[in-house]
Amino acid sequence: MSTSSRRSRVLIVSDHPDRLEQTHQALLHSFPHLHTATTSCGRLLTAEQAPPPPEMRGFTPPNLVLLDFSNQAMASTPSATSILEKIRGLPAMRHIPILVLHPNPLPTDIHTSYQLGANALIPRPIHFNSLVNTLRIMGEYWLETVILPKAAGRGAV
């Protein structure tokens, strides 16, 4: 197995802490050396603000983003599309590949995701084992086959 996944930093964003934990563990299952950052509720905190909030001081911008969203998001959380828009609007993050995981994408979800600059929309399996499998295939391509852009200076989560 290639070691290039060791140098990758993946940011996982989800609207649901339970599913976030599942996706996170499923990804680490196949790629234990990844450096990861996760955030539930989809909040985007810009670490560019000075000084950055204490919990963000150790944050280095990722070189791959996984957006794990569903249509049944908790009411108060932003939607996947608004987060996509926000990431694409941040100079430090706009070149970072974004993969969207969606449990049951409708045609409009597929359209808007690519429209807003998602690099791939992946149907998210419900069973953990299938999820591990899907993320392994995803990672073999995005983490070990392609060359990811270098993480820019201080960016945003």
Add this chain to the structure above:
Amino acid sequence: MNEHQKQSEMELEEISVLLIEDSEPDFFIIKKVLSKVKGTRYRIEWVDNFDAAVQAVRKGSFDVVLTDYQLPDGSGLDIIRQAAETNHHLPLIMLTGHQDPHIDNASMDMGADDFLPKEELTPSLLSRTIRHSIFRKKAEQELRESEDRNRELAEFSSAVLHNIGNVLNSVNVSSGRINRTLKESKINSLTKTRELLETNQDNPTFFTEDPKGKMLPRFLMRLADILQSEHNQNLVETEKIRKNLELMKEVIKTQQTHAKHGMELEDLDLREVISDALNVNMAALMRNRIEVQTLYHNDIRVQAQKVKLTHILINLFKNSIEAMNEVPEGSRILTLELTQNKHHQPVVMIRDRGHGIDPANVNKIFDHGFTTKQRGHGFGLNYCYKAMKEIGGTISAQSDGIGKGTAFMLTFPYGSLFDGQSNGFSS
């Protein structure tokens, strides 16, 4: 035993006495009385003023202290008070010329073990008093030690209950969810569909002409999706219950092996342990709309007891969740950072934006029984402190003050870091 006693009688048991007495004639009298005691040799150190007495008590190792009531530069009561403070294992006997019940009571209050009027001194009385006071001090000491042991056991038991309670809560939530899913299940629609199909068995145009029949295929497809998702939810919750029951089983096993300290160190992936602990608290995290952020800079493995570490994290997460009760919903953030300090020791940082800690209390929060919660017991952090110590690491808290949030830092003694050079470990 008997033989041992005989032997020690032949060799003469030696008792060292500190005698605090300002009058030389009295010193000689007491010395003479003590020399007449059969079977015991008294080694006497004599001091005749207050300061020397205090110093002697502080540094000397005596079996017993005899002190006069009146001294030129202070009273025997003060010496007794001082001695009781610095060395409470030391038996103290007050000697006095006057028979005054007031002095008797006062000296006992100050911590003296006995009281003897000088005019009544006889070898047998004095030696018996000395022996009794030594014996009583020893018994007191043993009692205190056994109380300490019992308290430790009680603290441990309450920690076990506390930990099981935490996990049980999560089991309760999961079973409640399963129950609700089952109660609200759409499975009844299938029964109704069956009835509909039965009544239209002989109608060949039911699926093409009948308005209900035309809708049926789409309805069934949708029903299949719903039932599948119900099923999946139940699977997820039962899996959580199974994991939590496993955890409780381990807690109880830990309790049983506690006496032997027989818990095995395991090579643990900190991220996995954090994930387990997060899952136990997941219901509360979601109910309180808390955003969880993790920053994992390395995959760090540590040597620790899995159950202990899981419970440390469960307790800390629970505290953070409760600390953010009064924070507005949009700003409840729990951040977990996995990193290393400059000595390459693995560090877990747990930050919340909750009510923080009063700087005056930062050092007290790990004490047993200390709590700022209205319904708290003060077990949680004390358990964390002790368990972390047993693992060989440390726990510390930082807070910029009330309302500024709290950061807990767990530092582990050693770990292994898998960097680019190390081989394997991926599956």
